[in-house]
Amino acid sequence: MLAIQGITQVFGGLTALDDVTFTINRNDITGVIGPNGAGKTTLFNIISGIYTPTTGTISLDGRNITKFPPERLAAFGMVRTFQNIELFGQMTVLENVMVGLHTKSRCGIISCAFKMPWHLHEERRIRETAHTWLRFCGIDELADTTAANLPFGKGRLLEIARALALEPQIIFMDEPAAGLNSRETMGLADLIRKIRDRGITVVLVEHDMELVMDVCDRILVLNLGKKLAEGTPREIQENPAVIAAYLGEG
Amino acid sequence: MNLSDQLIQFLLSGFATGSIYALIGLGFSIIYNATGIINFAQGEFVMLGGMVTVFFLTSLHIPLPAAILGAVAITTFVGLLFERLAIRPIRKATPINLVIITIGGSILIRGLAMLIWGKDTHAIPGFSGEEPIMIGNASLLPQHLWIFGMTTLAIIASKVFFNYTISGKAMRACAFNPRAASLIGIDVKRMVLFSFVISSAMGSVAGFIIAPLTMTSYDVGIMLGLKGFCAAIIGGMSSGLGTVLGGIILGVLESLGAGLISSGYKDAVAFIILLLILFIRPQGIFKRAESERV
Amino acid sequence: MKRELVKYLLLVAAAVSMPYFFSDGYMMNVLVFVGINTMLAVALNLLLGFAGQISLGHAGFFGLGAYISGVLTATHQVNPWLAMLIAAIAVSFLAFLIGFPILKLKGHYLAMATLGLGIIIYIVFNEAVDITGGPSGLSGIPNLALGSLVFDNDVKNYCLVWTFTIVTILLAVNLAHSRIGRALRAIHDSEVAARVMGVNVRLLKVQIFALSAFISAVAGSLYAHVMTFAAPASFGFHFSVELVTMVIIGGLGSIYGSLFGATLLTLLPELLRTFQDYDIIIYGLILILVTMFMPGGLVQGIPSLLGALLPKKKEGRG
Ligand SMILES: Nc1ncnc2c1ncn2[C@@H]1O[C@H](COP(=O)(O)OP(=O)(O)O)[C@@H](O)[C@H]1O
Numbered sequence: 001m002l003a004i005q006g007i008t009q010v011f012g013g014l015t016a017l018d019d020v021t022f023t024i025n026r027n028d029i030t031g032v033i034g035p036n037g038a039g040k041t042t043l044f045n046i047i048s049g050i051y052t053p054t055t056g057t058i059s060l061d062g063r064n065i066t067k068f069p070p071e072r073l074a075a076f077g078m079v080r081t082f083q084n085i086e087l088f089g090q091m092t093v094l095e096n097v098m099v100g101l102h103t104k105s106r107c108g109i110i111s112c113a114f115k116m117p118w119h120l121h122e123e124r125r126i127r128e129t130a131h132t133w134l135r136f137c138g139i140d141e142l143a144d145t146t147a148a149n150l151p152f153g154k155g156r157l158l159e160i161a162r163a164l165a166l167e168p169q170i171i172f173m174d175e176p177a178a179g180l181n182s183r184e185t186m187g188l189a190d191l192i193r194k195i196r197d198r199g200i201t202v203v204l205v206e207h208d209m210e211l212v213m214d215v216c217d218r219i220l221v222l223n224l225g226k227k228l229a230e231g232t233p234r235e236i237q238e239n240p241a242v243i244a245a246y247l248g249e250g
Numbered sequence: 251m252n253l254s255d256q257l258i259q260f261l262l263s264g265f266a267t268g269s270i271y272a273l274i275g276l277g278f279s280i281i282y283n284a285t286g287i288i289n290f291a292q293g294e295f296v297m298l299g300g301m302v303t304v305f306f307l308t309s310l311h312i313p314l315p316a317a318i319l320g321a322v323a324i325t326t327f328v329g330l331l332f333e334r335l336a337i338r339p340i341r342k343a344t345p346i347n348l349v350i351i352t353i354g355g356s357i358l359i360r361g362l363a364m365l366i367w368g369k370d371t372h373a374i375p376g377f378s379g380e381e382p383i384m385i386g387n388a389s390l391l392p393q394h395l396w397i398f399g400m401t402t403l404a405i406i407a408s409k410v411f412f413n414y415t416i417s418g419k420a421m422r423a424c425a426f427n428p429r430a431a432s433l434i435g436i437d438v439k440r441m442v443l444f445s446f447v448i449s450s451a452m453g454s455v456a457g458f459i460i461a462p463l464t465m466t467s468y469d470v471g472i473m474l475g476l477k478g479f480c481a482a483i484i485g486g487m488s489s490g491l492g493t494v495l496g497g498i499i500l501g502v503l504e505s506l507g508a509g510l511i512s513s514g515y516k517d518a519v520a521f522i523i524l525l526l527i528l529f530i531r532p533q534g535i536f537k538r539a540e541s542e543r544v
Numbered sequence: 545m546k547r548e549l550v551k552y553l554l555l556v557a558a559a560v561s562m563p564y565f566f567s568d569g570y571m572m573n574v575l576v577f578v579g580i581n582t583m584l585a586v587a588l589n590l591l592l593g594f595a596g597q598i599s600l601g602h603a604g605f606f607g608l609g610a611y612i613s614g615v616l617t618a619t620h621q622v623n624p625w626l627a628m629l630i631a632a633i634a635v636s637f638l639a640f641l642i643g644f645p646i647l648k649l650k651g652h653y654l655a656m657a658t659l660g661l662g663i664i665i666y667i668v669f670n671e672a673v674d675i676t677g678g679p680s681g682l683s684g685i686p687n688l689a690l691g692s693l694v695f696d697n698d699v700k701n702y703c704l705v706w707t708f709t710i711v712t713i714l715l716a717v718n719l720a721h722s723r724i725g726r727a728l729r730a731i732h733d734s735e736v737a738a739r740v741m742g743v744n745v746r747l748l749k750v751q752i753f754a755l756s757a758f759i760s761a762v763a764g765s766l767y768a769h770v771m772t773f774a775a776p777a778s779f780g781f782h783f784s785v786e787l788v789t790m791v792i793i794g795g796l797g798s799i800y801g802s803l804f805g806a807t808l809l810t811l812l813p814e815l816l817r818t819f820q821d822y823d824i825i826i827y828g829l830i831l832i833l834v835t836m837f838m839p840g841g842l843v844q845g846i847p848s849l850l851g852a853l854l855p856k857k858k859e860g861r862g
């Protein structure tokens with residue numbers, strides 16, 4: 001569904017991504033792995049419209065979306081989470097998810113300011129839907145907590161809940177297990193499968209190999225900005241180039 | 251005077267005020283490069299340079315050279331205090347907080363100046379008399395030469411400082427990457443303090459050399475500060491030649507605008523240029539857009 | 545929601561009862577300015593407190609509202625209500641247009657650009673003497689009137705201005721508790737995440753800038769018709785800073801806080817007559833101290849400051 005074609009990203013003199021080509025299949029869980037600085041986050045930034053690549057194209061179901069800004073991609077059902085959690089810190093957990101429903105509501109400044117009847121109706125619907133997503137991610141009891149005060153693991157879950165509220169067709173997660181303990185990581189694996197079972201395509205960057213090998217259908221390996229390998233978890237585990245890169249690193 | 255003589259006259263006086271803007275602009279960019287802060291109180295250092303000189307001269311009857319030295323010392327001390335009391339203790343250094351705090355500092359300094367010295371405008375006699383020097387049909391005051399001289403001196407001094415002294419190099423390292431700088435043992439906090447000290451000293455120089463030309467009062471800091479900022483923006487916030495050229499461009503345009511269009515709108519020229527640059531080329535007119543992101 | 549309603553009703557009750565408490569014209573007159581400043585502070589707070597975008601040029605929008613309304617009525621005999629409407633629409637349209645390039649800027653640069661914009665407007669007030677009357681001001685602006693009811697004394701003006709103030713507060717509170725208010729606060733906390741959530745950050749910032757300018761222009765128009773006079777000195781850089789101070793004192797993002805900030809800063813100079821021009825020293829101190837030590841403004845800051853001080857004393861004794 002999502003085709004990444006010859007993506008190159010140059011920052012000043014540094015080539016963060018070098019001619020990366022890859023395809024993400026609908027309803028797969030795809031993993032992107034690679035050592036630190038391999039360019040995984042940069043790839044996500046490009047796909048989610050935060051950077052425009054130096055060269056190359058991204059297309060979604062045949063439509064060229066390379067230059068689309070994030071807010072436009074959101075309307076196409078593409079959403080992401082962040083490696084360094086980007087919550088709306090001063091807002092409550094519930095409100096964070098309600099912002100995720102922004103594209104699912106219509107009222108403009110005037111009808112909000114004058115509290116038109118349809119605005120009240122919409123507001124109620126947003127609130128209820130937001131609770132549904134909090135329940136889905138298992139953090140509904142924290143609805144009224146200020147997001148900045150959340151423990152780290154819950155913050156990661158909130159980012160996922162907020163992203164799901166858009167009802168995306170594809171979600172990108174940047175290191176969702178980083179900083180989680182092993183019990184939380186297991187919960188996360190279940191959640192990721194549950195998300196896929198709703199028909200959402202999942203792409204995740206992750207360092208936790210156990211998790212990646214466990215949940216992913218296909219894996220892309222990046223190293224120093226280049227595509228090193230792609231394939232099923234099994235193929236990747238047996239790929240000599242990947243083994244060399246990881247051993248070389250360690 | 252015919253038109254070409256007039257033009258030369260405008261260019262000369264534009265060059266002189268432009269040099270002042272350049273000095274003030276350098277103050278902005280030095281702090282900006284060391285800390286990422288645009289110091290809204292920069293103009294007040296300029297005001298202090300002029301007003302303290304006036305005070306020493308007229309109230310205490312101290313001879314000019316000593317008065318000037320005293321003014322620079324006091325202004326620098328105020329800059330140091332400002333960093334210590336208002337900048338260093340900030341816990342949440344978001345841009346908005348920094349803007350608000352430096353604005354608070356600027357109106358506080360201005361208010362205190364008004365409290366101490368009143369609202370009158372003061373003049374300082376020219377350092378070398380008021381006898382105009384003729385260049386063709388255009389005339390120049392000796393004070394203009396002082397301005398050129400002092401500005402050149404200040405620029406050379408800062409060039410030497412940043413390129414050849416340990417502290418200067420350390421400050422450049424901080425600007426480049428504060429975390430890396432602190433990892434290799436540079437005291438980043440001291441460098442921030444340093445940048446305030448240098449900028450306030452530089453501002454005070456601008457303040458006392460321009461005072462004989464334009465008079466001075468407690469409230470000259472806003473306009474001079476903003477124009478210095480404009481110079482720095484034109485120059486892309488460089489702490490070198492860019493800002494100097496920026497100041498001169500601004501000074502000349504302003505003087506041409508005042509002479510050829512309308513003197514009432516003279517001050518607006520600077521702000522229109524400022525907005526245009528910010529809208530069209532926020533990286534300044536000499537830099538390429540990308541070079542910043544490494 | 546219930547609590548919001550109670551707060552609002554209390555405010556309305558307080559506003560309605562003021563004329564019974566203060567029968568003398570002086571206090572009514574001061575309260576007229578409290579009302580106008582509250583509108584301005586609320587307008588600025590929508591931008592600064594909610595969206596996190598600073599403006600140091602709001603006095604300019606206020607002044608444009610006053611002058612457009614003033615010139616249309618005093619020089620061109622336009623109906624004052626119509627003039628108010630024209631002023632508000634024209635100023636918000638201007639803000640909308642200039643909003644696109646100006647709100648691309650962030651932080652310090654945005655502050656400088658809005659400051660520059662405010663000063664350009666101020667210079668025009670001074671220099672376009674044929675239209676504005678220059679530094680000595682524009683006089684002969686008529687009062688507003690409803691049929692035979694002319695708003696020409698302090699109590700009537702109070703009722704006029706506070707009707708607008710109360711409505712402004714209501715609209716702002718509504719907006720704050722809506723998807724727009726949440727989107728604005730989201731921009732404040734993380735612009736990139738807001739965009740990923742589908743918020744059109746650029747457009748929304750510009751819209752709120754225009755709305756803020758609209759309210760400021762209405763306040764300016766009211767000011768002109770209440771004073772029947774307008775001079776550039778009321779619309780300079782200092783007043784922009786004063787507005788920011790009101791918002792900061794009341795707390796960023798708190799609508800009732802802005803009411804408090806505007807009230808305090810309007811009454812303060814009245815109470816401290818001896819200070820006259822020196823009030824800027826106090827503003828400077830307030831800006832620095834509140835920003836450093838009370839990020840939520842005075843309303844939240846003083847109780848929490850006391851809270852932080854008291855236990856320490858106990859420890860000292862024990
Ligand atoms: N905005 C940027 N400007 C300059 N360099 C960047 C930028 N973003 C990432 N890089 C560089 O690109 C490389 C890849 O980074 P990143 O994609 O974050 O790696 P990963 O997520 O795989 O650890 C790194 O060397 C990083 O320093």
Ligand SMILES: [Mg+2]
Binds near residue numbers: 040041042083
């Ligand atoms: Mg990364």
